[in-house]
């Protein structure tokens with residue numbers, strides 16, 4: 589019998605406990621921001637989850653920092669499923685969704701810049717993503733000493749959002765950073 593395939597889908601409230609457990613299991617290794625079950629429950633639909641059968645084997649959140657910039661947050665893949673492209677597929681899907689939603693850039697804060705450069709992200713000064721600095725960094729005990737790299741990939745969505753704005757649908761998105 590062939591193994592069940594890995595399938596991506598949008599997170600649901602009912603997934604919150606399993607997403608929370610996956611993030612918690614990778615907190616230290618990934619230097620991930622601790623997340624409460626409550627906030628994951630509230631924002632479950634921002635997550636893309638990778639499932640194999642009934643198991644959630646990977647996840648990440650598309651977190652809007654501003655109308656222009658969204659962040660890849662809480663990216664984690666179960667140890668047993670690593671090295672087969674699950675993480676890359678999740679980030680690609682977040683990128684597609686961010687583009688669809690008209691964001692000008694997708695950013696990530698990470699100790700593993702090589703992982704993100706391989707997906708087209710570039711290292712930028714933290715000050716280029718002031719949305720993140722104002723939202724999270726200033727409240728963090730490791731502010732200015734976290735050792736994380738700020739990384740950004742520009743998105744084509746900006747052009748599409750500007751076109752929609754000029755037709756009166758939404759505000760135009762400014763270029764990232």
Ligand SMILES: CC(C)(COP(=O)(O)OP(=O)(O)OC[C@H]1O[C@@H](n2cnc3c(N)ncnc32)[C@H](O)[C@@H]1OP(=O)(O)O)[C@@H](O)C(=O)NCCC(=O)NCCS
Nearest residue numbers: 614618663664665670671672673674675676698700702703
């Ligand atoms: C990082 C993580 C999400 C990668 O998941 P994955 O499904 O194994 O990733 P992929 O299979 O898509 O990896 C694709 C490539 O990235 C490489 N890679 C994986 N982790 C890497 C890392 N930390 N640094 C650099 N490269 C890495 C892989 O070797 C692979 O390279 P290849 O295509 O040349 O073979 C997973 O290792 C994980 O959950 N780690 C713990 C949590 C974490 O670090 N999260 C990211 C914080 S920003």
